Amino acid sequence: GQQVMQIPQYQHVQEGEDFTTYCNSSTTLSNIQWYKQRPGGHPVFLIQLVKSGEVKKQKRLTFQFGEAKKNSSLHITATQTTDVGTYFCAGPDLSGTYKYIFGTGTRLKVLA
């Protein structure tokens, strides 16, 4: 079945270092979404990418959708302790019913 994988599973960085998580889908996606889940919290929507090769920025966060629309990345510049959490990508199911398959997640820890 359709799968969405993320690497790495965990990442520990020193505050101020950069961080990148990668998302790979087994199928071509019409769009990709990113969510952040703080420890003990619930997923919060960050962004949706739709176009092939699309790059979007939100302050220190840069999101990219691959040319083949099968992969995506999230890059955080100069991490802060507030960036701690798990980052999930989610791709739509092929059924077209707004059903999303969530990735395995990357858990980020930032050391002050």
Next chain:
Amino acid sequence: EAGVAQSPRYKIIEKRQSVAFWCNPISGHATLYWYQQILGQGPKLLIQFQNNGVVDDSQLPKDRFSAERLKGVDSTLKIQPAKLEDSAVYLCASRSNYEQYFGPGTRLTVT
């Protein structure tokens, strides 16, 4: 606007017991989702409603799980009987356009 409400926030039950979770989505959101999130994993969709109709329940273990959204607003998810492997956080989400808004979740522990 008020967010997605869920209750209870925590529940501890013994295996073979029953449990029910309640969700009130954001007003006006026609699409409602129930997810199961096991520790260390991403949310896994259990069931998706559009108004009071089921759009997708392909991953709902129907021998023990049931869900309803009778008036197209709030929803309940029930497990009967619970198994140890049902220990997880149950998240409810509602959708506006393409963005999903998640509730705080119910953490279920089955002993």
